[in-house]
Amino acid sequence: MKLAINGFGRIGRAILRQILTTPRGDGIEVVRINDIAPLDMCAYLFQYDSTFGPFPHPVDHGDNALRVLGRTIAMSHEPDLTNVNLSSVDVVLECTGIARTSDVAERGISAGARKVLISGPSPAAEITVVLGANQERLNGARIVSNASCTTNALAPLVRLIDEIAGIDSAHMTTIHCYTNSQPMVDAPRGDFARSRGGALSMVPTTTSATHLIDEVLPHLKGRISGAALRVPTASVSAVDLIVRVNQPVQEPELMQALQSGVAASDVLGWTDQPLVSSDLRARPESLVIAGPETRLVGDRQMRVFGWYDNEWGFSARMLDVARHMAAN
Structure with missing residues (x-):
């Protein structure tokens, strides 16, 4: 599979790290990276990462290319991707965060690539796909959204619980x-609370997962609400889900059903250990359910808690979805 990465920020760099250092990258050739930042800055930020640590191998650059682990990856710095030749590319990983209109989302196609996968919500996508929730709807779509990191964490869990006992209502x-x-530090933003220093306070805000879950699992539309609390940590987030189910369940049966569902899933994980967020850094799952934090109240209300590395896990799903797209 031949990929191009457009936008070499947090997600673009995490994707390349996984391609180069994990089995998820087997059989993948990165044909090109495009980013508006200078080449030396791109190489520096790839080599030295404040969250995941230094890249464990030498990184070199020059002649419009990044050189690492014997690979020479062409780099360009075009604000408009249509100016780049991508005729050999199967999927463009669109990681700029600006592909919200069709003219931007389609630039990879115009440049010659077969398909485009957007690393976030986008109204310009033909479909929003979350592995473990609705990948069967992927078909041959050319422009696909990989949803958000939180939607990737929430949707497979919601689908699993709905299969176990049916969801009446839920809040995440x-x-x-x-x-x-x-x-x-404090600086003006459209949202007053999010104008406050992110590393200093817990900040209540919204989450795109609230409306994306309706798009990904339309049969549950209107039954799941959501909110976000931004906290002053650099990586790894959590989902705290309260669910009222249609069918009465007992706690031992619920735990067994959840663990069985996780065992059959390609994107969910489970831990019985009393972990904290830093323990989950660089985990590739969309969500790791915390058994000790999961419980039943009565026979119809459950609380399920899980961890997700919102950068590393999401980047892993980008590669997984790209494989599905390249194969269709």
Whole structure:
């Protein structure tokens, strides 16, 4: 599979790290990286990462290319991707965060690539796909959204619970690490609370997962609400889901059903250990359910808690979905 990465930020760099250092990258050739930042800055930020640590191998650059582990990856710095030749590319991983209109989302296609996978919600996508929730709807779509990191964590869990006992209603709170959409110190933003320093306070806000879950699992539309609490940690977030189910369940049967569902899933994980967020850094699952934090109240209300590395896990799903797209 031949890929191009457009946008070499947090997700683009995590994707390349996984391609180069994990089995998820087997059989993948990165044909090109495009980013508006200078080549030396791109190489530096790839080699030295404040979250995941230094890249464990030498990184070199020059002649419009990044050189690492025997690979020479062409780099360009075009604001408009249509100016780049991508005729050999199966899937463009669109990681700029700006592909919200069709003219931007289609630039990879115009440049010659077969398909485009957008690393976030986008109204310009033909379909929004979350592995473990609705991948059967992928078919041959050319422009696909990989949803959000929180939707990737929530949707497979919601689908599993709905299969176990049916969901009457639910509310999800994501306890989410800060991102570059927040200022480090107080500075004006459209949202008053999110104008406050992200590394200094817990900040209540919204989450795109609230409406994306309706799109990904339309039969549950209107039954699941959500909110976010941004917290001053650099990586790994959590989903805290309260669910009222249609069918009465007992706790031992519920735990067994959840663990069985996880065992059969390609994207869910489970832990019985009393972990904290830093223990989950660089985990590739969309969500790791915390057994000790999961419980039943009565026979119809459950609380399910799980961890997700919102950068590394999401980047893993980008590669997994790209494989599905390249094969169709």
